[in-house]
Amino acid sequence: MKLKTIFLSLGLLSATGAVAAPVQWVGNGHWYEFVSTPLSFGDAVADAATHTYLGLGGHLVTVTSADENAFVHGLTGGAAAWLGASDAVVEGEWRWVSGPEAGQLLTYTNWGPGEPNNAGNEDFAVYNNPWGGGLWNDRPDAGIAYIVEYSAPVPEPETYAMLLVGLGIIGFAGRRLRKNS
Ligand SMILES: [Ca+2]
Ligand SMILES: [Ca+2]
Secondary structure (H helix, E strand, C coil): CCCHHHHHHHHCCCCCCEECCCCCCCCCCCCCEEEEEEHHHHHHHHCCCCCEEECEEEEEECCCCCCHHHHHCCCCCCEEEEEEECCCCCCCCCEEEHHCCCEECCCCCCCCCCCCCCCCCCCEEEEEECCCCCCEEEEECEEEEEEEEEECCCCCCHHHHHHHHHHHCCCCCCHHHHHHH
């Protein structure tokens, strides 16, 4: 077995070649990984979704609090990096496009001064470009580093089946309780 294959199987190397070193944030228990391989926004969304770590599925990072923002920005080392927010569908309507918050309007934001300004046509949220300090900018698509967040277990077929059975039992018990009360 080649060394790269071993590293890939151990999750020490992502398929795109960047060394993976996910770190955990105690604020929510999620793991985060800075990926230096530059990708377009869409490719970063797609690539992040293929990552797994410790049985958790990856997605382009979604940032929903100032504390999480400070932690995530700390992983970038000052490099321009995508976060999973875009207004490409409806100009000015910023939504998360990845992870558990996919499709939701942003409730927390940390835009830099005057941002998002859609200068020219800017539909993708980025760190350190040009604003530092965890401030966000909207910018056009380009090859940029990105951050993967691992927040929820990857469901397996057996898990789905057990979940359905579990829901059925819970539903049945709920009906019985209501009937008896
Ligand atoms: Ca825009
Ligand atoms: Ca901008």
